[in-house]
Amino acid sequence: MLCCAVLLLLLLPLLPESPRYLQVKGRTHEAEAVLRRIARVCGASMPAGQLAPLPGTGGSKSTEGAGHGSGNTSPGAQLLR
Numbered sequence: 671m672l673c674c675a676v677l678l679l680l681l682l683p684l685l686p687e688s689p690r691y692l693q694v695k696g697r698t699h700e701a702e703a704v705l706r707r708i709a710r711v712c713g714a715s716m717p718a719g720q721l722a723p724l725p726g727t728g729g730s731k732s733t734e735g736a737g738h739g740s741g742n743t744s745p746g747a748q749l750l751r
Contacts, residue, residue: 701721
């Protein structure tokens with residue numbers, strides 16, 4: 671068990687951050703780079719273009735009144751605030 675924990679701690683810096691996390695934080699170029707790397711490892715190709723904004727991340731503020739909460743946040747996200 672201890673061996674697995676040590677191995678995880680040693681390899682943790684080599685793992686890329688989640689593309690979703692990077693996009694939510696506004697680091698779109700880094701998210702695209704991680705997705706390109708994943709596609710290359712899997713032998714797939716990424717379509718050209720930019721990532722679409724994620725719902726509920728402030729990409730579009732014009733959806734007032736949509737959903738059950740205030741603005742475009744879901745009720746579950748409101749609980750985490």
